Amino acid sequence: MTDTAPRPTLEAVAARAGVSRATVSRVVNGGDGVREPLVERVRRAVEELGYVPNQAARSLVTRRHDAVAVVVAEPETRVFADPFFALQLRGISKELTAHDNQLVLLLTEGRDDHARVGRYLGGGHVDGALVFSLHLDDPLPELIQRAGVPTVFGGRPGWSDGTTDVVYVDSDNRGGAREAVRHLVGLGRTRVAHITGALDQTSAADRLDGYRDVMGDADPELVVRGDFTPAGGERAMRELLDRCPDVDAVFAANDLTASGALRVLRERGRRVPEDVAVIGFDDMLPVAEQTDPPLTTVRQDIEEMGRLMARLLLRDLDRRNGGATPAAVVLPTTLIRRASA
Amino acid sequence: MTDTAPRPTLEAVAARAGVSRATVSRVVNGGDGVREPLVERVRRAVEELGYVPNQAARSLVTRRHDAVAVVVAEPETRVFADPFFALQLRGISKELTAHDNQLVLLLTEGRDDHARVGRYLGGGHVDGALVFSLHLDDPLPELIQRAGVPTVFGGRPGWSDGTTDVVYVDSDNRGGAREAVRHLVGLGRTRVAHITGALDQTSAADRLDGYRDVMGDADPELVVRGDFTPAGGERAMRELLDRCPDVDAVFAANDLTASGALRVLRERGRRVPEDVAVIGFDDMLPVAEQTDPPLTTVRQDIEEMGRLMARLLLRDLDRRNGGATPAAVVLPTTLIRRASA
DNA sequence: GCCCACCCCGAGAGCGCTCTCACCCTGTCC
């Protein structure tokens, strides 16, 4: 079954078409500078023999791999608990295959893996890397920077405060948060609270900043730490109700957090949205649509983020071909109105 | 920043260590048959120069790539709506990196992509493939079979009815379903219904079979078609309540379906589990733990499935080294008791 | 003390491809 039929080489195709290896190579790579009849003959020979170029041999001389690594630093399983990652991956995949690039997936498990990833990226197996760096103190980005591989980050890396020329794609967390909080205020709510995400992640910090942009530092009691999980949302909501029983709106750092908050509100007999309006973030469908009531939330186009990351990286790799130097991109968000606010 | 420092070659290391290329190669690949002092010298030279083998050059001669493709056929977004896929990927990744293999991810979008995948796999870029074949009529498996690449499937492929020697890893859908239904019967329920999954998938068919193993064909009215989605679960539950108002238990094909069913039950004023007991399948955490009441469900060790797939494939690739021919593996499931049944 | 076996190591031939360079052939201009 697994008979290893010796795959035809360029040589074989050349022989069959009655031309030189060089000509076959030219045809296979686009056919520029080869006269039509010859092109045709070579094409036929390729077809008949079922020739497929040997990528290893090609890379050996071109020093290109047409492959990019996707690095997902994943100390916690959170990444896997939502479809965020999968959607982004999908966007990346689409864009990469559209440009005949392969996607090499690198999942890291704990610190020990960092060295391995660094070695791999430095090892010149891929032309570039797409990196999801979630935490402020993640040593991975630096390792990668050192490896000298062109890289695009998913989400603003914690250490990139305008100075360095790091390329990343992020959604407008701050702006989205502002819109959500403004919506709550527009509803006439005056005691608008915020349950934060894990603040060692830039997305959480940015959302908090957005909240503050609108609410100022009015009542610090209204800001409670969460951690992006439903359990964290429950805990925070309980604390909030104890501390500020008059709270009439909650902007949660993400939908998971919001779902936890909703549960506590119901448990304590607060009606949503009548007594307390709730807004989440992410528009994570299996959650946002299934909560009771369905969640008003801030949507980000996650798949587009992935696609964009890939596009920026490929552009960077093609820079020599006159492409512009890519810069960071921040995608807009949209408020999705459902029943909770 | 992206200075292309010419990476050191075997030649360079050899020169520095004062030995031949062959010796360096031997050391780099394990060091068998090289005397200790030399090994040491070479190691040092490698270290000092920061030598990393050129994978392309290596593959060119060994005809090995130490890379396997993971193919996810994904006509529908369902795959992405749950963490199933991500967990499996994680198991795969762990096992592969433990054996120094790379993971090349191939996501297919619609039928047109099949050809591309076939070409890629046939193109000898990877040593083997792990394929998630969800549907009975999926043409992908055949394409892959034809490509002659060693393959392990995730989930029993529809056409593999014992005859062919296809290798796959699946969980014991039928057995798990039996256990769930038996549990319901053990609770004293007599009108146990089943909301199926999308029956063009073997997992759904197997779960239905498991249900029938226990309930027989008693009352065909009690079996309603679902499609693995919450919406499908709602629809089916409504139909069920209309048709058989005396239903006192529901075994749903998965947790998403169960969550939809729960919503309808609450809406119609049926108490769970007092009036109607509900069991799901998958133990999909963000859903199963968040439903009201928390869902009793059948857990499968998804990450382990992934790990096992990778292990079987690697074993297959190593068969020449005396490893046994791998066969299909079916993993056990466990009933997780929460509040809904 | 000699021969043989065995173990290390180095030389060299490729793996399949790209790419430069030189050659040739056609056409054009004077």
Add this chain to the structure above:
DNA sequence: GGACAGGGTGAGAGCGCTCTCGGGGTGGGC
């Protein structure tokens, strides 16, 4: 009609590695 472009094609080198094979050194047995 001859020289000169200029584009199309082929020859050949070389990318960095593995692996076979042969030579030389070492040790053991008689």
